[in-house]
Amino acid sequence: MTVLSEKTDVTGDDHVMARPGTPLVEVRDLAKTFDVSAPWLNRVVERKPRQFVHAVDGVSFTIERGRTLALVGESGCGKSTVARLLVGLYEPTRGEVRVDGEDIATTLKGPHALTLRRRMQMIFQDPYASLNPRWKVQDIVAEPLREHALVRDVGELKRRVGELLQSVGLSPADAEKFPHQFSGGQRQRISIARALATQPEFLVCDEPTSALDVSVQAQVLNIMKDLQRDRGLTYLFISHNLAVVRHVADQVGVMYLGRLVEQADKRALFATPRHPYTRMLLDAIPDIRMTGRSRTPVQGEVPNPLNPPSGCSFHPRCPHANARCGAERPALLELPGVGIRVACHAVEEGRI
Ligand SMILES: Nc1ncnc2c1ncn2[C@@H]1O[C@H](COP(=O)(O)OP(=O)(O)O)[C@@H](O)[C@H]1O
Numbered sequence: 245m246t247v248l249s250e251k252t253d254v255t256g257d258d259h260v261m262a263r264p265g266t267p268l269v270e271v272r273d274l275a276k277t278f279d280v281s282a283p284w285l286n287r288v289v290e291r292k293p294r295q296f297v298h299a300v301d302g303v304s305f306t307i308e309r310g311r312t313l314a315l316v317g318e319s320g321c322g323k324s325t326v327a328r329l330l331v332g333l334y335e336p337t338r339g340e341v342r343v344d345g346e347d348i349a350t351t352l353k354g355p356h357a358l359t360l361r362r363r364m365q366m367i368f369q370d371p372y373a374s375l376n377p378r379w380k381v382q383d384i385v386a387e388p389l390r391e392h393a394l395v396r397d398v399g400e401l402k403r404r405v406g407e408l409l410q411s412v413g414l415s416p417a418d419a420e421k422f423p424h425q426f427s428g429g430q431r432q433r434i435s436i437a438r439a440l441a442t443q444p445e446f447l448v449c450d451e452p453t454s455a456l457d458v459s460v461q462a463q464v465l466n467i468m469k470d471l472q473r474d475r476g477l478t479y480l481f482i483s484h485n486l487a488v489v490r491h492v493a494d495q496v497g498v499m500y501l502g503r504l505v506e507q508a509d510k511r512a513l514f515a516t517p518r519h520p521y522t523r524m525l526l527d528a529i530p531d532i533r534m535t536g537r538s539r540t541p542v543q544g545e546v547p548n549p550l551n552p553p554s555g556c557s558f559h560p561r562c563p564h565a566n567a568r569c570g571a572e573r574p575a576l577l578e579l580p581g582v583g584i585r586v587a588c589h590a591v592e593e594g595r596i
Pocket residue numbers: 278279280297298299317318319320321322323324325326549
């Protein structure tokens with residue numbers, strides 16, 4: 245028997261039905277193209293064509309409730325674009341994002357937009373840039389509560405902000421301070437407290453610890469894990485660093501030039517990486533245990549996204565590339581029975 249759990253929201257005037265059995269997040273064939281053409285007059289005078297960047301091109305994945313999918317890949321591969329598409333900051337060029345079975349593009353245009361926004365929040369890389377320096381922490385953390393009209397009076401607002409600060413290991417007294425009075429790690433905790441204010445279920449975290457020292461990164465990651473356990477949060481966690489991902493992910497998706505090239509359970513991905521690009525990223529981590537493979541150091545540069553290579557876009561950097569790789573783009577295929585998806589001709593052909 246399926247039991248529908250009914251979740252009443254904080255104000256009690258609206259409700260959100262969770263649909264058990266469906267993944268919280270489903271992304272299908274998501275694509276975002278940016279027009280980066282020069283202005284019209286320049287194009288005409290200089291005889292330049294229009295130019296497009298396919299920042300995200302045909303990405304599909306699901307995230308189960310209470311789990312973490314980490315997306316990794318070098319700078320420029322489309323991670324932040326995926327993040328923004330997932331919370332509705334960008335409209336997709338193609339494809340769809342479903343949260344709890346609802347197409348967010350449709351919902352965000354309708355009467356339940358605010359309810360949906362409350363359910364998903366984003367944490368950005370740079371807590372220096374994302375916190376208003378002129379505002380006290382009290383006002384920063386309280387802003388979403390005000391925007392969504394989730395509290396009735398000033399006393400309640402103070403109490404809620406105090407609780408939120410405590411939930412990220414800060415003190416209620418910190419509410420009276422300004423962002424510059426905190427360290428980078430503490431500032432990121434303030435961003436997290438703010439993101440939690442609306443009691444979201446889904447958090448999109450775009451390189452949340454990349455601007456922090458290594459020792460501080462671990463503290464913030466631990467807080468995020470505790471919050472996930474206590475509140476059943478679902479995370480999309482974005483990082484360019486596989487070593488960071490190892491601490492937080494359940495599933496890992498590896499992106500290259502706007503596409504997913506491998507997705508697997510974290511353990512499988514670290515134990516037996518299949519895609520040559522995943523192997524290259526793993527080999528760049530100094531303290532990772534090796535499984536008898538010889539190391540391939542990271543080689544070459546990410547190609548220009550305005551002019552991506554033909555076929556498999558990784559082929560100019562790949563030690564296993566052959567003629568087919570330069571001509572034909574590999575599809576993301578599921579390996580039978582192991583829940584791993586890989587886009588590589590050599591894997592499909594059993595060459596590696
Ligand atoms: N608003 C935008 N306008 C034009 N190009 C963009 C925009 N945002 C991202 N891009 C381009 O899309 C690609 C992916 O960028 P991004 O999603 O920021 O990657 P990542 O977060 O992995 O570094 C890059 O080539 C970037 O230059």
